[in-house]
Amino acid sequence: MKTVPFTRQEMIDCIEGRPTRRPAVAIGTWIHLDQLSEDKQRRLEKLYADYPFDMEAFYIKKPATFGQPGDRFCWCDVKDADPHIGRTKSVGVDEENAISWEVYDQITPELPDPAGVDLFEGWPEDDGRYRMAWLSYGPWSRIWEYRGMTNSLMDLYTDPARVQSINDRTMRWFKEVIDQVAAGHRADAIGFGDDHGMQKGPFMSPKMFRKFYFPFYKELCDYAHSRGLHVWLHCCGDAMKLLDQFILAGFDVLHPIQKYAMDETAVMEKYGGKIAFWSGMDLQQILPFGSQEDVRQEVHHLVDTFYAPQKTRTIFTVSNRLEDNVPVENIEAFIQEVYAYTEGPTPAAADAGCTGA
Amino acid sequence: MNELEKIRTELIDGDEDAILGYVEEALQEQMEPKAILEQGLLPGMNDIADKWAAGEAFIPEVLIGAKIMNAAMERLEPLMVTEEKADEPPRVIFGTVQGDLHDIGKNLCMLLLRSQGVSVLDLGVDVAPETFVEAVATHHPEYLCMSSLLTTTMDGFEKTIEALKEAGLRDKVKVAVGGAPVTPEYAKSIGADLYTEDAVQLSRTLG
Numbered sequence: 219m220k221t222v223p224f225t226r227q228e229m230i231d232c233i234e235g236r237p238t239r240r241p242a243v244a245i246g247t248w249i250h251l252d253q254l255s256e257d258k259q260r261r262l263e264k265l266y267a268d269y270p271f272d273m274e275a276f277y278i279k280k281p282a283t284f285g286q287p288g289d290r291f292c293w294c295d296v297k298d299a300d301p302h303i304g305r306t307k308s309v310g311v312d313e314e315n316a317i318s319w320e321v322y323d324q325i326t327p328e329l330p331d332p333a334g335v336d337l338f339e340g341w342p343e344d345d346g347r348y349r350m351a352w353l354s355y356g357p358w359s360r361i362w363e364y365r366g367m368t369n370s371l372m373d374l375y376t377d378p379a380r381v382q383s384i385n386d387r388t389m390r391w392f393k394e395v396i397d398q399v400a401a402g403h404r405a406d407a408i409g410f411g412d413d414h415g416m417q418k419g420p421f422m423s424p425k426m427f428r429k430f431y432f433p434f435y436k437e438l439c440d441y442a443h444s445r446g447l448h449v450w451l452h453c454c455g456d457a458m459k460l461l462d463q464f465i466l467a468g469f470d471v472l473h474p475i476q477k478y479a480m481d482e483t484a485v486m487e488k489y490g491g492k493i494a495f496w497s498g499m500d501l502q503q504i505l506p507f508g509s510q511e512d513v514r515q516e517v518h519h520l521v522d523t524f525y526a527p528q529k530t531r532t533i534f535t536v537s538n539r540l541e542d543n544v545p546v547e548n549i550e551a552f553i554q555e556v557y558a559y560t561e562g563p564t565p566a567a568a569d570a571g572c573t574g575a
Numbered sequence: 576m577n578e579l580e581k582i583r584t585e586l587i588d589g590d591e592d593a594i595l596g597y598v599e600e601a602l603q604e605q606m607e608p609k610a611i612l613e614q615g616l617l618p619g620m621n622d623i624a625d626k627w628a629a630g631e632a633f634i635p636e637v638l639i640g641a642k643i644m645n646a647a648m649e650r651l652e653p654l655m656v657t658e659e660k661a662d663e664p665p666r667v668i669f670g671t672v673q674g675d676l677h678d679i680g681k682n683l684c685m686l687l688l689r690s691q692g693v694s695v696l697d698l699g700v701d702v703a704p705e706t707f708v709e710a711v712a713t714h715h716p717e718y719l720c721m722s723s724l725l726t727t728t729m730d731g732f733e734k735t736i737e738a739l740k741e742a743g744l745r746d747k748v749k750v751a752v753g754g755a756p757v758t759p760e761y762a763k764s765i766g767a768d769l770y771t772e773d774a775v776q777l778s779r780t781l782g
Binding site for chain 2: 310311312313367368371372374375376416417418419420421422423426501502503506507541542543
C-alpha cells in the first residue's frame with residue numbers, strides 16, 4: 219500500500235470543513251470494473267490495493283425489477299415491466315419508458331416495503347473507513363424512468379400534482395432506507411444521483427426547481443442529518459444556477475463540478491467552503507483523449523482550485539461512470555498524481571499495511 | 576390586448592387550453608389562419624427562443640411552447656391548405672450515431688423544427704453509417720443531423736461522413752453534428768458543415 223486511507227473521522231473532518239492532511243480520494247463509485255476489459259480490471263485492482271479509497275460506497279438493494287401488477291415490489295426499474303409498452307429500436311434510453319400516467323397507475327399501485335428485506339446484502343464488514351449507502355435515482359431522475367425525458371419536462375407544466383406524487387413516493391422510500399441505515403449504523407452517509415444539469419445550463423429554471431425539488435431535498439437532508447448521516451448528491455452538467463439552493467437544502471457533498479459545463483474557479487470563488495466538492499476529473503476530453511502529462515497537469519489545476527484554498531472539503535474522483543475507452547495509464551496517472559502532488563510518498567504506509575481503522 | 580397579442584405573450588406560460596381558446600376566438604372573429612400563425616404563434620415561439628438565448632427560459636418552457644404550437648397547427652393547418660399536398664420529403668434527417676442510445680437532444684431538435692413547419696425524418700438511435708447513407712440517398716434531404724452523447728461513439732460522425740463520400744453523396748447534403756462532448760473545433764476537424772450548441776440554436780439556423 220502506498221498511502222494510508224482516511225479514517226472515518228478524517229473523512230468526516232474533510233466533509234465538514236476541518237483541515238485534512240490531503241484531499242480525499244474516492245473513485246470506486248464511478249468505476250464499474252465488470253464493465254471494463256479484463257486487463258483494465260487487473261490494473262485497476264492493483265491501483266486500488268496501492269491506493270485504498272478514503273470512502274466506500276455500497277448500493278442499497280433495490281426491490282426486484284417489476285413483475286406482475288400487484289407485486290409487492292413493483293415501482294422501480296420499469297424496463298422489464300409491461301411488454302406492451304412501445305419499445306422499438308428507434309427509441310433511445312431517454313424516451314424508452316415513456317409510459318402514460320394511466321399505465322403508470324396500473325404498474326405502480328403500491329410502494330415497495332423494505333421491511334424484512336436485507337437492504338445491505340453483499341456489504342463487506344466495516345473496516346473503519348467512511349461508508350456511503352448509495353440509493354440510485356432521486357425524484358427528478360425517477361420521473362424520467364416512467365415518463366421519458368420529454369414528457370417529464372412538460373409534466374412540470376401540465377401535471378404538477380403527478381410530479382409531486384412521484385416526489386412523495388420517492389421521499390417515503392428514501393426515509394425508510396435512512397431509518398434502516400441509521401438504526402444499524404450501517405453507513406455514515408446516503409448518496410444518490412439527480413441530474414439537473416445539461417452541458418449548458420440546468421434543465422429547469424431556478425424558480426421551477428424551487429417549487430418542485432428544493433422542498434424535497436431540504437426535507438431529505440434535514441431527515442438524514444437528524445439521524446447523523448451526511449447526504450451526497452451527484453448532479454452532472456451545468457448546475458451553477460442551482461448551487462445556492464443545493465447548499466440551502468443542506469447537501470453535504472456535491473459531485474462532480476463537471477469541467478467545460480461549469481467554471482471550477484467561479485464555483486470556488488462563490489461557494490468555496492460552503493459545501494464539500496466531490497470533484498470529478500474530466501471524462502469528456504482529458505482522461506479519455508489526453509496524455510498522462512495532460513492528466514497530471516489537470517490534477518494540479520484541480521488541487522490548486524478546490525483543495526488549496528482551505529485545505530479541506532475536497533474529495534477527488536472521476537466526473538461520471540468510467541467508459542472503457544479511457545486508457546488505464548491515465549487513470550493510474552490521475553490517482554498517483556493526486557497523492558504525489560498533495561502528500562508525497564509515504565514509505566511508512568507500505569510497511570505498516572495500515573487500513574483506515 | 577387582442578387574441579394575437581395574448582397568444583404571443585402567453586405562449587411561454589404553458590397553458591395549452593388558454594392558447595387554443597385564443598386561437599378559436601381569433602377564428603370566430605374571422606381572422607385568417609395564416610395571420611394567427613404569423614402574428615401570434617410564430618412570434619410567441621420566437622420570444623421563447625430569445626428568452627432561452629438570454630438564459631431566461633429553459634427546456635420546459637421551450638418544449639411546452641412547441642407542444643402548444645403543434646396543437647394549434649393541427650387546428651389551423653386544415654384551414655390553410657387549399658390544394659392537396661403530396662407527401663413532403665424530409666428536409667432534415669436526424670439520428671443518434673451507432674452505439675449510442677441517448678435521444679433527448681435529438682428529440683428536442685426535431686420537436687422545435689417541426690413546430691416551425693420543417694419536415695423531419697427520425698432514424699432513431701444506434702444508427703449505422705450505412706443507414707444514414709441510405710436515408711440520404713433515398714430522401715435527398717438538405718441536412719443530415721447526427722447526435723452523440725458519449726465520447727466512445729463520437730467516431731460515428733467521421734465514419735458516416737466517410738461513408739457519404741464513398742457513396743458519392745457528401746456534396747449532396749449538409750452534415751450537422753451535436754451532443755454534449757462535441758465542440759466547434761471537433762466538428763470542423765471532421766469536416767462537418769454545421770455545429771450548434773443546442774436545439775434552439777439549431778432550430779433557428781435551419782428553421
